[in-house]
Amino acid sequence: MAEDAQSLKEFYSSVDRATGFIREEAGKGGPITLISHIDADGLTAASIMSKTLTRLEVPFRLRVWKQMDNTLVEELSSEEPSLLVFTDLGSGSLGLLKSKLANWDIVVLDHHEIVDEPSSKIIHVNPHVHGIDGSRDVSGSGVAYLTAKSVDGGNIDLAPLAVVGALGDLQDKNPKRELGGLNGNIVKDAIDSGCMQAETDLILYGRETRPIHKALSYTTSPYLPGLSGEEDKCLGFLVNLGIELKAKDRWRTISDLSVEEKQKIFSEIAKLLSSKNLSSSVALSLIGTVYTLVREDRWTSLRDAREFSSLLNACGRMSKSGLGVSIGMGSRGKVLDEAQELLTNYRRTLSEYMNWLTTTPRATEELKNIYVIRGTGVIDDLMISTMASILTSSGFFSENKPIIALTSAENGMIKVSGRIPAQIADRGINMGTILHDASVQFKGIGGGHDVAAGAQLPQEFEKDFVKTVDQLVGSSAK
Numbered sequence: 001m002a003e004d005a006q007s008l009k010e011f012y013s014s015v016d017r018a019t020g021f022i023r024e025e026a027g028k029g030g031p032i033t034l035i036s037h038i039d040a041d042g043l044t045a046a047s048i049m050s051k052t053l054t055r056l057e058v059p060f061r062l063r064v065w066k067q068m069d070n071t072l073v074e075e076l077s078s079e080e081p082s083l084l085v086f087t088d089l090g091s092g093s094l095g096l097l098k099s100k101l102a103n104w105d106i107v108v109l110d111h112h113e114i115v116d117e118p119s120s121k122i123i124h125v126n127p128h129v130h131g132i133d134g135s136r137d138v139s140g141s142g143v144a145y146l147t148a149k150s151v152d153g154g155n156i157d158l159a160p161l162a163v164v165g166a167l168g169d170l171q172d173k174n175p176k177r178e179l180g181g182l183n184g185n186i187v188k189d190a191i192d193s194g195c196m197q198a199e200t201d202l203i204l205y206g207r208e209t210r211p212i213h214k215a216l217s218y219t220t221s222p223y224l225p226g227l228s229g230e231e232d233k234c235l236g237f238l239v240n241l242g243i244e245l246k247a248k249d250r251w252r253t254i255s256d257l258s259v260e261e262k263q264k265i266f267s268e269i270a271k272l273l274s275s276k277n278l279s280s281s282v283a284l285s286l287i288g289t290v291y292t293l294v295r296e297d298r299w300t301s302l303r304d305a306r307e308f309s310s311l312l313n314a315c316g317r318m319s320k321s322g323l324g325v326s327i328g329m330g331s332r333g334k335v336l337d338e339a340q341e342l343l344t345n346y347r348r349t350l351s352e353y354m355n356w357l358t359t360t361p362r363a364t365e366e367l368k369n370i371y372v373i374r375g376t377g378v379i380d381d382l383m384i385s386t387m388a389s390i391l392t393s394s395g396f397f398s399e400n401k402p403i404i405a406l407t408s409a410e411n412g413m414i415k416v417s418g419r420i421p422a423q424i425a426d427r428g429i430n431m432g433t434i435l436h437d438a439s440v441q442f443k444g445i446g447g448g449h450d451v452a453a454g455a456q457l458p459q460e461f462e463k464d465f466v467k468t469v470d471q472l473v474g475s476s477a478k
Helices: 002-027 040-055 070-077 091-100 140-151 153-168 182-192 212-218 231-241 259-275 280-284 305-317 321-328 334-359 384-393 431-440 459-476
Strands: 032-037 060-065 083-087 106-109 122-125 196-202 287-293 364-366 371-374 403-408 413-419 445-448 452-458
Touching: 002 032, 002 040, 002 083, 002 106, 002 122, 002 140, 032 040, 032 070, 040 060, 040 083, 040 140, 040 153, 040 305, 040 321, 060 321, 070 091, 083 140, 091 106, 091 122, 091 445, 106 140, 140 153, 140 182, 153 182, 153 196, 153 287, 153 305, 182 196, 196 259, 212 231, 231 259, 259 280, 287 305, 305 321, 305 334, 321 334, 334 384, 371 384, 384 403, 384 413, 384 452, 403 459, 413 431, 413 459, 431 445, 431 452, 431 459, 452 459
Parallel strands: 032 060, 032 083, 083 106, 106 122, 371 403
Antiparallel strands: 196 287, 364 371, 403 413, 413 452, 445 452
16 A cells, blocks of 8 residues: 555645645734635634634634635735635635735645646645545545644644534445544544544434434434424334333433334334335435544534534524534534524424425426436525435435536526435546536536535526536446
8 A cells, every 4th residue: 555655645745834834824923814615514624723723823814605706716815915724615716716816825725626726826735636535535624634733733632623524524435434534544533632432323313412203303314204304203203113212201312222222213214214215225324433522511412523513514504604613613602502593493494495305396307317406496505515415315316316406596696516326426427527517618616526516607507507417427427
């Protein structure tokens, strides 16, 4: 594995170069401007770098943005030049950064697929440059964490945030839904720091924090038809199985159940999914590696790393990114209470969208090579990527075709999210490249990962864009 060792050496060398640049700017007294993405990975990356700069005692400004576009770059160009640090953004827009921010010093800490080449004033840290898979082996928050650790080894206590970000980015694609690659090294740091433990269990939302029927109801990845979002039905489901819901007047959680009780619940869920003609792989995805943040309160959504990521994702998707970063940086109390309420509303909204999508025939269309989901006028553009992920992981469509989901966005645009089911991830279809190539043909922007990507373009080109994506998928599949 000498080649792998060399790739890692080169990647860490790029991390150290970024570290040196950040330290140099910190020595000058700043300020530094941070720009990050709105999803869980972006918010954890922002939290990690914010904590790092706070510990360096350097002033900084933070912007959280839903995508790299002309509006963002033009706003940045109107400000006083300073060091710009992009986290979980930038690699797909290097040309834009070169042309519009030529006088700025820039550090890009990203993991998305790369479009164009950076200028000499851009320090670009990205695993893809070194042959490391940024969609599976390390996330944007992971790149941010490794940079923070390079700045100061004491930042190892930020490793759990990078685990949260990787899970939010759905990088648990290894057997038993385990994080691997560089993510595996970060997991080890989180465990070694005494902040986290990992074990195999049922992956149901609220496994340590919520009554069993609520844990079932809150589980949306995968979506469990007849149970997700249906608390009363979940209660009846468990009563019919003979599961004791309380012990000494206290609601039991998934973590309180015996192995036999967990097996009984899993078997019945598998039967339910089979009766809905859903793949057995959906049920199997309910068993895997769970990551517990042992220093967090057992009765909050921060205890389980996947729940933590859902909370942060809700903050970003419900236009409360600042709330998410505050929690990532350690705020609790009223801030956490507000986020918990936001999460409840977010999950309710997801359930409503799923019910609409699964009961409205006009919302879905099967083409030769792809499925098209249209949420125009119904699904918020900040939520469309989450819906695409849920639909892909829940087996509602054939696992032999990618999904693209579309909805209306601001200023006459459409927002697009594309996903490749895990079962066909090895067929050579690169959704990031396809959405980039298709969108630029129609005055849009696009990119991302091979298995998950996004785009935005004028609504007038929707029909031709969808046709082009269908053709590109067909021509690229092995």
